[in-house]
Amino acid sequence: MSENKDIKILFFGDIVGRVGRNAVIQYLSDLSKKNEMPEFVIANVENASHGFGLTSKNYGELADAGVNCMTSGNHIWDKKDIFTIIESSDKLVRPLNYEKSVQGEGLRYFEVNGRKIAVLNFLGRVFMQPLESPFEIIRDRIEEIKAVTPNIIIDFHAEATAEKICFGRFCSELGVSAVLGTHTHVQTADNQILGNMAYITDAGFCGSVDSVIGMDYETSIKRLITHLPYRYDVATGSVAQINAVEISMDLDTGIATDIKRINFNVDISNKKEIESEKSIEWLEVWIMKGDYHIHTCYSDGIYTPEQIVDLAIDNGLNVISLTDHDNVLSYQIAQDYLEKENKKDKLEIIRGIEVNTIYENNEVHVLGYFMDVNNSDFQEMIKTQQQARINQTHEILELLKKKEGINIPFENITKLVAEGGSIGRPHIAKAITSVGGTQNVVEAYSKYINDNSPVYVKRKTVSPQDAVEIIYDAGGIPVIAHPHDIDNSADLIKELMNYGLRGIEAYHRKHSPAMVEYFSSMAEELGLIVTGGSDFHAPNPNNGQILLGKHFVPEWVYDSLIKEKKRLDMAR
Numbered sequence: 001m002s003e004n005k006d007i008k009i010l011f012f013g014d015i016v017g018r019v020g021r022n023a024v025i026q027y028l029s030d031l032s033k034k035n036e037m038p039e040f041v042i043a044n045v046e047n048a049s050h051g052f053g054l055t056s057k058n059y060g061e062l063a064d065a066g067v068n069c070m071t072s073g074n075h076i077w078d079k080k081d082i083f084t085i086i087e088s089s090d091k092l093v094r095p096l097n098y099e100k101s102v103q104g105e106g107l108r109y110f111e112v113n114g115r116k117i118a119v120l121n122f123l124g125r126v127f128m129q130p131l132e133s134p135f136e137i138i139r140d141r142i143e144e145i146k147a148v149t150p151n152i153i154i155d156f157h158a159e160a161t162a163e164k165i166c167f168g169r170f171c172s173e174l175g176v177s178a179v180l181g182t183h184t185h186v187q188t189a190d191n192q193i194l195g196n197m198a199y200i201t202d203a204g205f206c207g208s209v210d211s212v213i214g215m216d217y218e219t220s221i222k223r224l225i226t227h228l229p230y231r232y233d234v235a236t237g238s239v240a241q242i243n244a245v246e247i248s249m250d251l252d253t254g255i256a257t258d259i260k261r262i263n264f265n266v267d268i269s270n271k272k273e274i275e276s277e278k279s280i281e282w283l284e285v286w287i288m289k290g291d292y293h294i295h296t297c298y299s300d301g302i303y304t305p306e307q308i309v310d311l312a313i314d315n316g317l318n319v320i321s322l323t324d325h326d327n328v329l330s331y332q333i334a335q336d337y338l339e340k341e342n343k344k345d346k347l348e349i350i351r352g353i354e355v356n357t358i359y360e361n362n363e364v365h366v367l368g369y370f371m372d373v374n375n376s377d378f379q380e381m382i383k384t385q386q387q388a389r390i391n392q393t394h395e396i397l398e399l400l401k402k403k404e405g406i407n408i409p410f411e412n413i414t415k416l417v418a419e420g421g422s423i424g425r426p427h428i429a430k431a432i433t434s435v436g437g438t439q440n441v442v443e444a445y446s447k448y449i450n451d452n453s454p455v456y457v458k459r460k461t462v463s464p465q466d467a468v469e470i471i472y473d474a475g476g477i478p479v480i481a482h483p484h485d486i487d488n489s490a491d492l493i494k495e496l497m498n499y500g501l502r503g504i505e506a507y508h509r510k511h512s513p514a515m516v517e518y519f520s521s522m523a524e525e526l527g528l529i530v531t532g533g534s535d536f537h538a539p540n541p542n543n544g545q546i547l548l549g550k551h552f553v554p555e556w557v558y559d560s561l562i563k564e565k566k567r568l569d570m571a572r
Contacts, residue, residue: 007112008038009153009247010262011180013187014073015048016207016214016234017571021058022268023206023240025065032066038246040112041066042119044155044182044203045092046073050473051214051234051571053078054092056085063091069110071121073157073183074129079473080377095123095157097132107141109148115251116149124158124167124183135170142174150254153178161188164201172197177254178247185213187243191259198256204243209265211235216571222527228494234571238269290319290558291549292350293367293481293505293533298421299324299354302538305334308548313346315549319558321352321369321533325422326385328353328373350561354481355385355467358458364486366467367505367531370565371476378474381462389423392459396428399455400448406437425449426537442541464492465499472500477564479503479531484515490522497526502564507532507553529560 012024024043031037043062049055052075062070070092076082086092086104096106110117122134134156145152154171156179158164168179178198181188187204207214212221216233223232241263248258295301296308303311305322308330312320322330331351338344351373355366371378393413400406408431416427429444438444448455462470464480471478478501483489493501506519507530523530534551 005113005115005251006257007040007249007251009040009042009178009249010038011153011155011178011203011245011247012041012043012067012206013203013243014044014046014182014185014205014207014214015062016185016205016211017047017049017051019235019237019240019268019570020205020207020214021048021061023242023266024067025061026266026268027242028066037066040068040110040117042069042071042153042155043067043206044072044157045070046075046157047205047207047214049079051232053082055079055081056089059085059089059092067091068112069093069108069119071119071155071157071182073121074123084376093119093121093155095121095131097122097134097137099132107145113251115151117151117153117251118145118149120145120152120154122154122156122158122167124156124160124163126158126160126163128159134167138171138174138176142176146175150175150177151249151251152176152254154180156181157183159183161201168194168197168199168201172199175254177249177256178259180245187261187263189261191245191261193256193259196253196255198245198247198249198259200245200259200261203245204241204263206242206244207240208235208237209239209241210237219527228497228526233568236567236570238267239265240268241265289317289549289555290321290553291317291533291536291551292319292321292352292369292531292553292557292561293323293354293508293535294320294548295324295354295535295537296322296330297418298327298330300422300424300426300537304418305330306337309334309337309343309347309349311546311548313343315546317347317549319348319350321350323352323354323367323533325354325356325424326389327382327420327422328371329418329420353471355381355471356459356461357464357467358461359464359486359492361458362485362487364464364492365481366464366471367479367481367503368467368471368474368476369479369531369561371471371474373474375470375474377470381467381470385461386422388459388461392457393423393428395457396455399457400432400437403455404437404448406432406435408432408435408437464496468496468501469499472502475569477502477529477561477568479505479529481505482508482510482535483519484508484511493522493526493528497528501528502568503529503531503560505532506530507551507557509534509547509551529564531557531561 045054049058094104107120164181171179172194181202184202185205188201191200216235219233244262246260249256296305353368357364412431429441432444468478504523532553534547536548539546
């Protein structure tokens with residue numbers, strides 16, 4: 001290990017999304033190949049995952065690439081994943097001026113060439129949260145830190161230029177080695193040595209060149225023009241900008257001798273990403289007849305996934321999505337069946353789900369497509385939803401026994417559902433009929449299973465906001481299902497856009513042409529995609545008609561789904 005006291009420190013401004021991560025990772029790889037890696041690398045990572053927050057996966061990627069320390073800011077809490085990793089992530093620094101009980105560390109010491117470097121992170125307060133004063137905290141703790149090391153670097157994450165300059169000058173008088181501004185994403189040209197301290201008002205950001213400070217232009221301009229709550233989407237593209245600073249520092253004294261701005265563009269396209277894009281483009285040339293809302297016996301449908309596959313092919317469908325309530329078990333079963341029967345060239349299956357939520361005492365259903373089912377929050381949501389269904393069923397059965405004298409063992413319900421599937425109202429209605437409680441299922445519904453029945457218990461579920469956010473963060477496309485069922489649907493849709501809602505199910509068997517036009521126009525106005533499907537469960541009880549594949553869904557819906565998935569993947 002080198003004992004040279006003079007080192008180079010590389011500090012990356014805010015990394016935004018996949019484009020920013022890939023740019024930084026590629027740049028560090030190039031430096032390593034040239035044997036030009038600096039002794040210490042710091043990066044602000046509060047926007048590194050999907051443009052908001054940080055996941056454990058992306059933390060690991062950046063650490064493996066050579067980032068020694070990761071600073072953050074106000075968005076560090078935007079991914080639920082952070083609360084499970086922040087204590088064990090020894091390279092991560094959160095703002096120090098949060099309340100002391102907040103998880104994580106706002107000050108960490110790192111060893112470089114046998115000496116220690118202190119890295120601190122602060123949030124500014126002008127136009128931001130009213131946290132503790134960063135001026136008072138650094139003044140009160142500077143001697144404590146200097147007793148450990150003279151090498152003190154601060155990432156000051158703040159909005160106001162004046163506040164940053166004042167904080168920088170304040171710290172220079174305290175003997176800090178470097179104050180590096182972040183948050184505004186635009187690199188300033190005021191890099192300088194203040195006394196013995198390196199300073200820049202903002203280091204800029206690492207992310208897409210074709211963007212508005214890392215975000216997609218179209219959604220950004222729509223939000224500014226309309227004042228509607230469009231969710232900012234991370235910009236994509238194969239060209240990224242690197243914004244950083246390089247600091248020269250004496251490790252014995254903590255004195256910074258130089259600070260240089262780094263600002264250039266880099267081509268981040270690679271073989272893996274190109275191949276992925278090509279595969280999507282190949283799919284897009286198909287003329288698709290699709291149905292994107294189908295239920296199997298793993299929720300309240302009557303057909304197995306295998307039977308649905310055969311029905312779909314027989315009805316001329318090219319693509320389907322199995323959207324069982326609160327579970328995704330049918331997808332793999334259907335895929336395995338396609339493989340076994342050598343039918344993969346006849347049908348494409350998109351992974352889907354329909355999450356049943358409660359909003360202001362009304363059910364709101366959220367469809368999801370293309371999710372990563374291994375995502376921990378997604379898995380936890382399914383567990384929560386399934387347990388809620390079990391609890392609800394037990395409560396209803398207890399009330400049926402107590403108030404109506406109808407005794408139904410819980411096992412009578414579970415045997416009506418495929419193993420691991422979701423219990424629903426149809427199963428309870430069938431069980432009531434099977435023990436003679438009613439003449440038929442319709443009567444069971446009207447008498448015992450409707451919302452106003454004295455024995456019906458509402459399920460305790462996740463909120464639509466949580467469902468949308470979890471699906472989005474799991475790499476999926478969240479879509480509001482059959483919005484005709486929702487009171488004041490327009491208001492809710494606009495609210496859910498803040499959590500990642502990306503589409504409206506305009507085409508549905510219960511939607512009149514006027515409804516289709518209304519919801520399609522709403523989607524266009526809000527910048528959302530349109531989806532649709534038959535919401536097929538079983539043959540029509542009156543005429544036996546199978547609606548699977550019979551409900552009109554435009555061919556371009558498939559293209560919209562694929563393009564939206566592609567766009568979001570490139571941004572994440």
